[in-house]
Amino acid sequence: MTTRRLTVAQALVAFLARQYTERDGRRRRLIAATWGIFGHGNVAGIGQALVESGTGPGTPMPYYQGRNEQAMVHAAVGYARQSRRLSAHAVTTSIGPGATNLVTGAALATVNRLPVLLLPGDVFATRPADPVLQQLELPWAGDVSVNDTLRQVSRWFDRVTRPEALIPAALQAMRVLADPAETGAVTLALPQDVQAEAYDWPVEFFAERVWRVARPRPDTDALAAARQALAAARRPLIVAGGGIRHSEAEGALREFAEATGIPVAATQAGKGSLPHDHPADIGAIGHTGTATADELARTADLVIGAGTRWTDFTTASATLFQNPDVRFVNINITSFDAHKMAGTSLVGDAREVLAELGAGAADFRVPAAYREEYGAAKARWESRVDAAYLAGDPAARPTQTQLLGALDALVTGDDILINAAGSLPGDLHRLWRARSADQYHVEYGYSCMGYEIPAAIGVAMAAPGRPVWALVGDGTYLMNPTEIVTAVQEDIPIKVVIIQNHGYASIGGLSEAVGAERFGTAYRRRAADGTYTGDPLPVDLAANAASLGLRVIRAKTVGDLREALAEARASTVPTGVYIETETADTVSGAPPAQAWWDVPVAAIASRASAVGAREEYERRIAARRRHL
Incomplete structure (x- = not known):
């Protein structure tokens, strides 16, 4: 048998570079690139293997540098969705917090049935010292590491504790990623000593392998x-x-x-x-x-x-x-x-x-x-959308729906809109006029704040040359703006619309509806009575985004906004539009919900708002029905 001597990490990178999917006669790379942040758990393993494979454009395994482990998964998920699940990215991290930061992104991928390969470093398989840095010790189990938190959010999980175990583990990982009925997050936990260990691999392991994506027919x-x-x-x-x-x-x-x-x-x-x-x-x-x-x-x-x-x-x-x-x-x-x-x-x-x-x-x-x-x-209904989009005074501050109207008037079927959380998913779902099959990209399976900016990067990688918009409120922006740096580094001209409404607007409205009186949802200073009802916080998100390298255009009025959006769309560098919106309480916004959503209300309360909300809740739940 002909063999090739490589480390486990080198063998994995070489293997991944030769995997393909095929559907309807079209072949694509299954793992098109690897995202990574390096620490002691993967720098000498996967990190060295990526260097060994080659750096720069056209290498067998392209590499992208991320700033946040969760965000790297979001970027990979954006890429996979835009690729219709036929191509995916891998994400490598060190052990410890780098690995546990993957959990939210993994859950998002699995909930949404989207493929991503996670390659977290792990503690030593040989246990030369116990415990090592960032090792979780449990008195009831010696074989558990923090990576086991990924088991519940992965469609396939394996820990490669011996070099030869990589072969079946890697093949199973590819099977799950390429199977439309099984796909989601796939985790291969890689102990740092095993990553660096050498082994004689059968050359067949590195042959091109095509995973055909079937189109099963019904019974x-x-x-x-x-x-x-x-x-x-x-x-x-x-x-x-x-x-x-x-x-x-x-x-x-x-x-x-x-x-x-x-x-x-x-x-x-x-x-x-x-x-x-x-x-x-x-x-x-x-x-x-x-x-x-x-x-x-x-x-x-x-x-x-x-x-x-x-x-x-x-x-x-x-x-x-x-x-x-x-x-x-x-x-x-x-x-x-x-x-x-x-x-x-x-x-x-x-x-x-x-x-x-x-x-x-x-x-x-x-x-x-x-x-x-x-x-x-x-x-x-279209007439109601027109009314929500209409902005009569170009000198007025726009509502959020008028912002969508300005964007609606600008885009074509080439544009892609990305959102995930806050009040925007409701407004977009109810009002947006989708012009193409892939224009509307709202992640609402997990509705993860902080998804939008990194996902926009992944989508732009999968759809080069198309205008890609990340629509984010201030709450979402503050969760995860760091991949702006990645967009600047890679010269990916995403368009980021930052909407300042001074808090968690969506949850504020929900809080009011369920009798919680918007508690803890506004971004304001504390008042004399200790409540968050003082002045709005003097946070300058535009300045923050600019400090990360984003070109930022500030807009104050409807007229400014229209010009700023057009300028951003034409821009060839990562560009942001910052706008403070008027609230729907004072200016007409989106039509209200046309159907109910079950958020339980306190059964016993002393405050009138909660008592009234409970009465409405009991009226609503009477309509619940199990379809049997």
Whole structure:
């Protein structure tokens, strides 16, 4: 047997550089690059191996320097989503806090079914000294390290304690990353002594390996049952989720909707599955949905969930689908998700399932009156969007929705918008007019503050030349601005819109609604009574962003904002637009929620606000329903 003598880390890097995915005849690198921050747990292992592999453009394993371990995972996730899960990045860290900083990013990746390879250093496998720096000691287990915190948020976890164990571990890691039904965060914990150990590797380990991404087709009996349910429906509704995007099923969805006349509502992950101006597109569904979609959902007799996980925001905490005869058909690559809502399960690739479902329902079309009903409702909602976007006085301070209106007037289908947390996901889901399948990128599976800026970098890497916007509120910005430095270093011209509204605006509104009186949600000085009700904090986020190397344009008015956004879009360097928005309390903002969301309210309280909120809560929970 021919062998090649390398360290474990060198062998892993060489192996990763030769892995590919293939779908529909197109081949892509499975692990296209590695992000890393180095410490004693990986500097002499993975760090040295990356140097050994070569540095600079065109190397077998490109390397990117991050500033925060969590942010590196976010960048990798942004890249993977934009790549439709067919290409991913690896992230390497030292042991200890570097490794535990990966946990939030890993959870986000796994919740959203997006591939990322995590390569944290680990404590010595040989235990030459015990404990070593940053080692967790437990009196009941000697084989646990802080990396075990990643087990619960990883789709596959292994600790490589011997060189020869790398071979099966690496192959399993690639299998999970490339499998659309299994993918998520994959962790290979690498003890620092093992990383540096030499071994004679079979050369076959380094041969090009192609992981074919299958498009499984549905069970014929399940397909027949779904067709029967469709034939009996009079008010069917499609709910498009992220699986449409991952499987590139937008064309199949459009053809199915046009052939049947069934309206299409979208989850956060599925928004853009149809362009906003398609006659069948009725916008967002659920708590952050449109009045059109939510009213149709309440009366639907058949709901076809295509690539959705049926989260509480989508179902309005199990209060949305109120027709007593409603039934569900679930199209999903995983049986775990396909069996939710007691639906008929069509387990398979969304593109293939939609094509086969449509082929067997060629004679089905919804009644003309139903099409007219949702067409008129869609037009009414568009008028409400126009009103929210309208900014009459160019000298006035804009509301957040007017900011979105200014951006809406500027972008084309090439632009990509990224957001994850705060009040923006609701406004965007309800109001944004998606012009292309991948324009709308809102991470709402984990809704992680601090995702936007690093994710924008990853998206821009996967979509070079396209304008990529990171929309962040002040709360989110303060969580994780450091990857601005990476964008500057790599000359990635992301556009960062920093919205100053002096606190956690979204949670402030929620707090008020549930009787918690906006406690702890404003960014203000303490008042004489000890509460945070003093003056707004004199924090200059524009100056902070500029200090990290971002070119920042300050805007004060609607007119300034329009000019600043246009200037940022044309910029060839990382550029930010800083704007302080008017609140919706004083100027018209977004339409209110069209469906409920379950946030439990105190059952016993002495303050009137909480007592009143509890009464409303009890009224709402009476509408909850389990679909069985």
